Amino acid sequence: MIDTSFKLLFSGLAIALALVAFVPYVRSILKGTTRPHVFSWFIWGITTVIVFFAQLEADGGMGAWPIGISGLLTVAVAVLAFIKRADISITKTDWLFFAAALASxxxxxxxxxxxxxxxxxxxxxxxxxxxxxxxxxxxPHQESQLFFLSLALRNCFAILALESYSVTTVLFPLSITLACTVLLTIVVFRRRTVLA
Structure with missing residues (x-):
């Protein structure tokens, strides 16, 4: 069993990785280098904030903190992407996912x-x-490899920082780690095959 000081360390590392990921990502949005899909970010922001509260209720403790901070940062990116008019193509399927997030x-x-x-x-x-x-x-050149790598690592540390392990506390950060890894793999592969 990992003691509380290590849990706090892992939580701190996860929060630091979230900041390390988001600060350059926001800068690249402001420069116009990165153009995030607005609806993805709104969906992620809503779901992450709600999961944070669910993890707290399930005794996730300090392991939930990185998820809460990331939820706030994610909503901020969504707002910034909307203001900067990044990728605002919204499909009927996007609306369906948005409604499902709210319906939860x-x-x-x-x-x-x-x-x-x-x-x-x-x-x-x-x-x-x-x-x-x-x-x-x-x-593929409009997405940041470092960002999604940092998020995958952040979620690994967030899992290690959890004070209580259950499907409720582990499922979300684990699934996001896997999704970030898949996305990162696609970006790396496609950058090798597509010219900027």
Whole structure:
């Protein structure tokens, strides 16, 4: 069993990685180098903030802190992407995922169980990767490799920092780690085959 001081260290590392990932990402959005898909980021922001509260209810403790901070940063990126008019192509499917993210709130209230909310939100969040994966495949030079690598590592540290391990506390950060790894792999592969 890892003691509390190590949990705090892992939580701090996860928060530091979130900041290390988001600060250059925001700079690249401001420069126009990175053009994130607005709807993906709104979906991710909503789901991440809700999962943070579900993890707290499931006794995730300080391991939930990086998820909460990342949720706030993600919403900020979504707002910035909208203001900068990055990739604002929104499909009917995007609206469906957005509605599913919002629908998870009453679902949690009705079931009184954060597990099902986290399951629904993890699935919705993974679907939220759809527009970004499509965009990364088509325009791989518009996505930051360092950003998605940092997020994958952040989630690994967030899992290690959890004070209680359950499907409710681990599912979301683990699924996001895997999705970031897939996205990163696509960007690396496509950059080798597509000229800037």
């Amino acid at each position: 709130l009453p679902f949690w209230y009705l079931t009184s169980d954060p597990l099902w909310t986290v399951v629904v939100l993890s699935v919705v969040d993974l679907f939220g990767f759809g527009p970004t994966i499509r965009k990364a495949y088509e325009s």
